[in-house]
Amino acid sequence: MPVSAMVQLVWFKRDLRTADHRPLAEAAASGPVIPLYVAEPEYWALPDTSRRQYLAVRSALEALSLRLEQLGAPLIIRIGSVVEQLSRIHRAVGLTRILAHQETGNAWTFARDRAVRRFCRDAGIAFVEYPQFGVVRGLRNRDEWGARSAAILRAPPLPEPACLIAATRAPAGEIPTPEQLGLPEDVCGQPQPGTRQSALALLNSFFAGRGAHYRRAMSNPLAGADACSRLSVPLATGAISIREALAACYAARNKPAAVPRTAIDSLISRLHWHCHFIQKLESEPQMEHHSVHPAHERARVLTAADDPTLLAWATGRSGYPFADACMRSLIATGWLNFRMRAMLMSFAVHHLGLDWRACGLHLARLFTDYEPGIHWPQVQMQSGQTGINTPRIYNPVKQGLDQDPTGAFTRRWVPELAELPLALLQTPWLAEAGQPAPVVDPHHAIRDARARLSQVRAEPGYRTASEAVFRKHGSRTRRLEDDHPQRQRAIKKEKTTMAKRQLALEF
Template structure:
């Protein structure tokens, strides 16, 4: 009998429950990855994501060959791929990790389960990290997460039995047609080997000062672990990252500053799973507001010209535009800047959250649906339990890029503009523009301070008229963070958010 180990967002051999369990059976194992054209036509997927996966598949193949096996890569639907396998081999089991994705992958997984049930094939899923499927009580989540993080990872199999003549069914990895997000020449490369090297360099030296250096786009490039795409596609194990960070921080030779930095880093791993749990518990968050009564805050997508200028890095606010241009060419930007981009789109530009969220998803090499959609909504003021965070793009620029280093790197129109003017180039006189340049940089799309005040007022009035205590309490009970039983709260906006240094996408 043969077991199929179906790979999804878990492209590694280390800490891989399904692979380890399949090997222990002592029967042939088929490691399978299916390139699904339907998935790559979704509006939140892009070529940069695929190319990271492509790198990772090549690396996974090398890992599997070291233990006597290989990776079977097939194209089409998973059900069709399994059907072809079942026609050639006596398939008895399908093992895989749970995936918290969007509606498309949820329905795909259900179809695979149904296919297996119809043929009396055992289908079994493993929990990959601290997200709990069918969680009954959010009050117990933190305890469950800690138990997973402390558990000993399963060992890499010493040897796999590979069915005969497997290669004839497909090994060639070809690029599916994808939603395009533009060229990404500086994107991170995929694969477990690269992820493990990043982790080693971070734990050895880059982590020092982590909690202080991750907010600025200048320092974050090195201060952040840069493991986010590797965690998103499972080329490294979040549990092993957590355990390695904890062991390094507790080592007798670690300096106090390093210990504090790694404690902060581990808290981000906790929040990584905290946000994915939100989408796991309520998959509808991909499409509608977390606080259902806030769905009616904006009736349409908003001004298409404003959306386009935001997407192209042409808002006229230097830090906003520099971040978008950097993201377009690298596939990555640090969390504080991600939050600012989403908040500016939602408040100053008054765009419905969905189109900006989809655009950013396509730009992110490290797109993780369970983090992205709840975060996009939180930065848009749609949770009902978080304080509004309306970022002032000028103050953020002056604070996080005080010398204009990041701005000048990504906005060549402003390379000659001095520090005291680079954050507000629209205030330059004609004579200053003639002297320093900046004539070709676009004027702001609107007065950001006036737009922020108008947004705050509109949201406040909407909440007074349409937001109920009952719905706010539902959101808090289902998604609020806590380590003990949740306390009932009024419908007024709460301060559920921890400090910005903790509340984040994992970056």
């Protein structure tokens, strides 16, 4: 078929940008194009989605729609089932090719994408998908992932098409409101935007000095809110690609900057980990619902949605001030730094004995930057379900003392404790005023958590199953269970000390 006779459609999903967008670039080079985004009410009714997530998507859609119109092909926006909308467009114009990015989403989006492939096959439409991240679809051997992922990420970002030719004059349609999608009100009324403009501004401010204390501040929930890159929301909407973010980091690294090179290197490392975790869900979609390690799946005890302990944790009423402050902050703002996310998950499963999936769904709804491919592997890792990571039982009292030494963060989000002296702020139940006890005794909770983990890990065949999980998902820069951060820091410190001694001949 001549190129001029082709009717192409670019299906936008979690890739709401015009630059470094291979489906759009390929279509633009071949002829007229129909850019399409379908808002799917069924998706937004899922238990891991929320209004705050959609508001971030909506902001990115508004910016994308404006830019596509400027380039010459307005964004067609429809509401409903993707297959139904594609079928209607096909009947109207006779589609010959649909181009899209691969999406590593939840089980629902996996099923939807399979339905689109079936529709295209039955309708005789070519369906072409391209990698969105450094994630390899159909990966058979994790040993191959590093090189194949690097090849994707090291390629220069694609430029935005100079112009587009619209293949239809159909009405563009309106971006639906949250109410049209059935999304309930949310206390986080103004979540972080997911636009390209905000992503570029965040990168510029990070390199201009905001990220100067990135490495030291990233674990602090108060300082981290400013010092962290905050790119997670526009990365989740796809307003900026991971490759563009990496390219900006490498460019800043190679010229004088207001932030130390070590801070930029740390950000580069975390951007690479983004793809490492998404690859896990891509390779094993079942981890959204089932523990990766079979022994942990057998030991699971499901938590009911109305469980009082779950509700206390989910609303920031557990009686552990720092954990409650983190949860209340997340509820109000839609963002929390990584270490505190890990602590909330570890605390829920280990201290409170809750099921990881019930807690994971609640956190997913609260995260404006919810990325299923990162979220569910992290949920499993922090709740000790993988069998290949050193179990981390974060003590919320110790974390409060370490990460909120002045008590400013805790007092801000748990104002009922504002008058307590700093020495009692993280353990108010020890105050003479008779503060209410936490939902579980801290000493008994840690003891019971360790006992549960030990019992599961003592099962016959546990190590063999762990080795199988590691072969499928483990980082090839580490060995099985050799990932404890304190141990790694101690080893690095010892090597540095030895090197200095050898240099100074201090044997």
